[in-house]
Amino acid sequence: MNYYIIIPTFNEEKFISLTLQSIMGQTVLPTKVIVVNDGSTDKTVEIVQSFTEKYSFISLVNNPSEAIHLPGSKVIQAFNKGLETLNENYDFIVKADADLIFPPDYFKTIIRHFKSDSRIGMVGGFAYIKKNNQWVLENLTDKDHIRGAFKAYRKKTFEQIGGLKPAMGWDTLDELLCKFYNWKVVTDKTLQVKHLKPTGASYNKAAQFKQGEAFYSLGYGFWITCIASIKLAFLKKKPLLIFDYLRGFWHAKSSGKPLLVTSEQAKFIRKYRWKKMMYKFFSSKKAML
Numbered sequence: 677m678n679y680y681i682i683i684p685t686f687n688e689e690k691f692i693s694l695t696l697q698s699i700m701g702q703t704v705l706p707t708k709v710i711v712v713n714d715g716s717t718d719k720t721v722e723i724v725q726s727f728t729e730k731y732s733f734i735s736l737v738n739n740p741s742e743a744i745h746l747p748g749s750k751v752i753q754a755f756n757k758g759l760e761t762l763n764e765n766y767d768f769i770v771k772a773d774a775d776l777i778f779p780p781d782y783f784k785t786i787i788r789h790f791k792s793d794s795r796i797g798m799v800g801g802f803a804y805i806k807k808n809n810q811w812v813l814e815n816l817t818d819k820d821h822i823r824g825a826f827k828a829y830r831k832k833t834f835e836q837i838g839g840l841k842p843a844m845g846w847d848t849l850d851e852l853l854c855k856f857y858n859w860k861v862v863t864d865k866t867l868q869v870k871h872l873k874p875t876g877a878s879y880n881k882a883a884q885f886k887q888g889e890a891f892y893s894l895g896y897g898f899w900i901t902c903i904a905s906i907k908l909a910f911l912k913k914k915p916l917l918i919f920d921y922l923r924g925f926w927h928a929k930s931s932g933k934p935l936l937v938t939s940e941q942a943k944f945i946r947k948y949r950w951k952k953m954m955y956k957f958f959s960s961k962k963a964m965l
Contacts, residue, residue, distance in 0.1 A: 677767035677787045678707040684754035685711055685774035689718040691872045696727050698778040709734045710758040715741040737761055752842040769834055773825040777870035786828050789862050797833030797859030800826050801867025805874050814871055826869055833859050841936050845890030849936055852945050884917060888924020895935050895942025900949050901925045
C-alpha cells in the first residue's frame, strides 16, 4: 500500500529531525512526506532542508501564517496546504505532528490493519510522554480514540468525510463522521508513539475557550458539553477549565456560530455520545458489584 505523510510544523527545531529520522527508519517507507513550514522563525526550515537534500520523497512546503498557535484551525490549514501539492495515487494518508518518534514497524502495522478489513477507515496507536525518565501513556482520551498527533485515513474514508476541517475539534469530528458513514476506527495498543511535547504545551489562553466552542460546533448540545468539559478538565488535572469550556460553548451558541455538521449528523452524534456514556456508566456500576 502507498501512503503519504503530511507534517504541519511551527518552530519545531528541537524535535523535527527526530520525527523525520523515525519515519526514515520505518520498515515500510512512505511514498511521499510533505513537511509544511507554517511560518517558523527558528531553524526548522534548515533542518528539514537537510533531509530533502538526502531523500527525494521528502518535500518542504512553506505556508506563511501568523505566529500565534491556536489548536485546530492553524494546523489543519497547514495540512491542507500540503495536501494541495499531492496527487491521489495513495491508499492511505497520514496527518502527523512534528514532535513524534514512531516505532520502526508503526506503518507496517497500520498497513496490516487496513488490509485486514476493507471497512476500517482510520487506524492509530497511542501517545506516550516522558515522566520521571519513563515513557507513560498520555491519558487524555478514551482508548478507542486516535490522537490528532498521528491520524491515518483510508483514501475512500478521507474523501467521504470531506477531509479535515480547519477548526478546533477536527480530530473528534473525523471519527464521528467515520461512525456516521459506517467506517471502523481502530486503535492498536502495541503501537506506542513517543510524544516529545505534551498536548497543548504551546497553546495560549484563548485556546481554552476554543474547546467549548468545539463542543458546540460538533452539535453536542449543553448537557453532553457539560459532561465532556468535566471529564476533560479533570483528565488535565485543571478543574477550573470547566468554566472556560462552558463559556466557550455559550459564546459560540449566542453568536450563532455555524455547526461543522449537518442537522442529521448532529442528531447521530448526540445519540452516539449518549449511548457511549450510558454504556460506560452501567459498565462501571457492574464492575463495582
